[in-house]
Amino acid sequence: MGTIETTGRGQSGIIGMVILIGLVLTGAMLVLVSGSSAISELQQDRSDTSSQVVMEGVDSKLATLTSSEYSARDRFSLGDLERNDARLIRSGFLNVTVNRNATCATNITLSSIRYENDEGQVVAYEAGGVWSANDNGSAMQTAPAVRFRNGSLDVSVTNLTGEVSNDKNQAFYNASTSTRESTARSQQVITGTCARPDNVTLEVQSDFYVAWGDYLEGELGVETDVYASNRTAVAYLNQSDLPRRVDDSRNHVINMSEAPYMDEVEIDGNTIRVTKNVSNDYSTYVEALSKNRVDIGQIRRIENAQNVSGPPLDVVFVLDESGSMGQHLPNGNTKLFAAQEAIKNFSTQLNASKDRVGLVGYSTKWDKPSWASDHAWIWRTPTPPDTNGRYLVRPSSAFNTTVEATEDRGGTAGSVGLDKANIVQHLKSNQTRQSVIVFLSDGEFNEKGMSGVGDNEAAEKRAETSGEQQATVYTIGFGQSTSDFNESVLQYIAGETGGEYYYASNQDELSDVFVDIATRISSTRQIARMPTSTSLQTGTGRTYAPQIAGDTDRIAVNTSGGTRYLNINDPTAPTLFSHSFALADNESLTFNASTYNCAEWRGTGITRSHNGSSYQVTRCTNMTTEDQPLGADNATIFRDGDNMTSFLAGDAPAWWQEDIEEAIDSRSDVHLNTTSNITHMKSNQALVILDYPDGTNSTNRLALLYQVGLAESEARPEGVINIRVNNVEVKS
Numbered sequence: 001m002g003t004i005e006t007t008g009r010g011q012s013g014i015i016g017m018v019i020l021i022g023l024v025l026t027g028a029m030l031v032l033v034s035g036s037s038a039i040s041e042l043q044q045d046r047s048d049t050s051s052q053v054v055m056e057g058v059d060s061k062l063a064t065l066t067s068s069e070y071s072a073r074d075r076f077s078l079g080d081l082e083r084n085d086a087r088l089i090r091s092g093f094l095n096v097t098v099n100r101n102a103t104c105a106t107n108i109t110l111s112s113i114r115y116e117n118d119e120g121q122v123v124a125y126e127a128g129g130v131w132s133a134n135d136n137g138s139a140m141q142t143a144p145a146v147r148f149r150n151g152s153l154d155v156s157v158t159n160l161t162g163e164v165s166n167d168k169n170q171a172f173y174n175a176s177t178s179t180r181e182s183t184a185r186s187q188q189v190i191t192g193t194c195a196r197p198d199n200v201t202l203e204v205q206s207d208f209y210v211a212w213g214d215y216l217e218g219e220l221g222v223e224t225d226v227y228a229s230n231r232t233a234v235a236y237l238n239q240s241d242l243p244r245r246v247d248d249s250r251n252h253v254i255n256m257s258e259a260p261y262m263d264e265v266e267i268d269g270n271t272i273r274v275t276k277n278v279s280n281d282y283s284t285y286v287e288a289l290s291k292n293r294v295d296i297g298q299i300r301r302i303e304n305a306q307n308v309s310g311p312p313l314d315v316v317f318v319l320d321e322s323g324s325m326g327q328h329l330p331n332g333n334t335k336l337f338a339a340q341e342a343i344k345n346f347s348t349q350l351n352a353s354k355d356r357v358g359l360v361g362y363s364t365k366w367d368k369p370s371w372a373s374d375h376a377w378i379w380r381t382p383t384p385p386d387t388n389g390r391y392l393v394r395p396s397s398a399f400n401t402t403v404e405a406t407e408d409r410g411g412t413a414g415s416v417g418l419d420k421a422n423i424v425q426h427l428k429s430n431q432t433r434q435s436v437i438v439f440l441s442d443g444e445f446n447e448k449g450m451s452g453v454g455d456n457e458a459a460e461k462r463a464e465t466s467g468e469q470q471a472t473v474y475t476i477g478f479g480q481s482t483s484d485f486n487e488s489v490l491q492y493i494a495g496e497t498g499g500e501y502y503y504a505s506n507q508d509e510l511s512d513v514f515v516d517i518a519t520r521i522s523s524t525r526q527i528a529r530m531p532t533s534t535s536l537q538t539g540t541g542r543t544y545a546p547q548i549a550g551d552t553d554r555i556a557v558n559t560s561g562g563t564r565y566l567n568i569n570d571p572t573a574p575t576l577f578s579h580s581f582a583l584a585d586n587e588s589l590t591f592n593a594s595t596y597n598c599a600e601w602r603g604t605g606i607t608r609s610h611n612g613s614s615y616q617v618t619r620c621t622n623m624t625t626e627d628q629p630l631g632a633d634n635a636t637i638f639r640d641g642d643n644m645t646s647f648l649a650g651d652a653p654a655w656w657q658e659d660i661e662e663a664i665d666s667r668s669d670v671h672l673n674t675t676s677n678i679t680h681m682k683s684n685q686a687l688v689i690l691d692y693p694d695g696t697n698s699t700n701r702l703a704l705l706y707q708v709g710l711a712e713s714e715a716r717p718e719g720v721i722n723i724r725v726n727n728v729e730v731k732s
């Protein structure tokens with residue numbers, strides 16, 4: 001039993017041992033099989049990790065190399081890769097396009113250093129990043145040198161050429177070609193019609209396009225499209241994604257030159273409107289374009305101008321002493337008496353301290369032949385101790401006595417009388433004094449005193465002599481009708497010498513004529529500054545009057561509708577005028593100006609000299625009612641790039657006025673090409689020229705410079721898109 005039992009237990013142990021050995025052998029076989037696979041995967045992971053580390057090392061080496069300011073060389077190794085399977089491949093591209101415009105695009109060929117293992121796993125360095133890919137897709141290991149921070153897109157691509165090997169590779173970075181290419185590519189996308197980026201498209205074609213798409217979507221913060229058909233990833237930045245300074249709908253940048261990418265500025269006549277359909281307020285500034293002061297006006301004589309002194313006067317009266325001057329007027333006085341009284345009254349209005357008067361009579365009969373010559377004579381006034389008398393004397397009672405001595409007799413030798421007046425002015429006056437002749441006649445000329453010509457023609461020739469001597473002749477026809485004398489001859493004499501012709505039918509009218517002439521000649525010829533002011537109106541009804549910095553207490557003001565309009569044309573104003581305010585979006589701005597009537601003129605003490613003559617500048621100190629409004633029909637607008645040739649051809653200012661070219665030269669930010677007459681100014685500027693009524697021999701124009709919002713030069717897209725290409729040649 002025992003043996004049986006002992007024998008049974010032994011059999012069971014043997015069977016158990018066999019089973020145990022089988023299990024061990026089976027386990028050992030399983031360990032061998034599965035261990036072989038695990039070891040292979042472990043080795044593969046080690047290979048992938050090693051290749052990534054190698055590529056990251058390449059990235060670090062090349063990043064350091066290309067950061068140099070100058071051309072440089074360095075070495076790198078791919079020796080940790082298992083086999084000599086590293087390759088340099090130039091395939092695909094990175095493209096940046098602005099405004100979806102092909103002319104605003106740059107396309108950079110991508111180059112990469114790649115390693116591929118037996119299972120088709122690829123690890124590569126491309127565009128400053130390390131990528132991996134297999135049949136199932138691609139992934140980014142380290143980020144490429146494409147960044148989007150604070151609205152700035154920065155793209156850096158290392159352009160590799162040549163060949164690589166596993167062991168030693170020499171890399172040469174060419175700094176000069178890299179700088180040139182980088183500048184050219186950056187400028188390509190932000191100049192010309194690309195200068196105002198409205199949108200930016202970034203497209204990458206690469207074997208790692210899926211990973212690129214994931215990266216761009218995360219980096220740019222916008223949805224990115226990937227296309228397997230051409231292995232591309234495309235990201236699109238709207239202007240709202242870009243900085244405010246390049247966002248035309250949000251910023252204050254204005255371009256008045258009809259730029260194709262900014263059509264929100266409308267200019268019509270003297271009206272400007274900016275329409276971006278946003279809640280912007282644009283800083284607006286309008287100022288006079290002038291080196292010194294506004295100088296609208298003309299040379300004229302201003303009657304009763306205060307504190308104005310002119311050159312001393314030499315006035316010679318030429319009096320008709322013909323028999324018809326003895327005729328009686330309705331008031332009972334003779335015409336000669338009326339003329340004598342008018343002459344005496346005239347002399348009292350002159351300045352006895354500096355002015356002088358003389359008298360010439362003419363007739364065909366004289367009872368003192370020794371005094372007479374050719375039917376005209378010079379009345380010499382005795383002034384002690386000169387008992388023989390003088391041709392020209394100070395206004396005085398002695399001169400009045402001489403005037404009273406004239407008599408009526410004989411015919412009308414008018415041309416000879418004018419000749420004698422010319423002789424007096426030629427002999428006794430000079431260029432420092434103003435020569436005036438007051439010529440009176442009551443009948444037809446009938447004694448020529450000049451051989452070979454008729455009576456009237458002789459008078460006209462003597463008038464030409466008066467003009468040559470710079471003597472101004474005022475002529476007066478005195479009679480019941482203009483048919484009593486040759487009016488056309490008197491008009492010719494006055495017109496030839498810059499004087500005035502008058503007609504008087506009675507003593508009162510004759511007295512008024514002499515007063516008018518006295519007033520005219522006693523006021524010096526002046527440069528009279530026309531009173532004017534400007535006004536800016538907005539579409540919402542706001543009105544802005546001109547501002548003059550400094551003390552304006554002495555400047556004339558016209559108040560209308562509660563708004564005070566300063567006389568911007570006052571030569572004593574402390575500064576040039578300007579307008580400054582904020583213009584709302586979609587709000588029109590209209591510029592207007594007006595001239596005014598003047599109730600009071602004053603001298604300024606400012607004098608201008610020309611051709612030996614001196615002119616005092618006068619200003620209006622009391623401008624009253626509006627005289628003439630100036631609006632759209634009087635305005636001409638020029639913007640950057642406009643041609644001013646035809647306009648400048650009609651610019652004919654007086655000698656005391658600056659021309660438009662001088663006005664433009666007064667500014668450093670506005671230029672005129674002297675050859676082409678093309679204007680150059682900031683994008684937010686416009687030159688507005690206002691035509692005022694022309695004066696005598698003067699073109700009155702007011703040049704204004706408008707500035708609305710910001711200029712493009714003040715909000716350039718530099719820094720918005722920065723493209724850098726690093727040219728590196730690799731040799732194994």
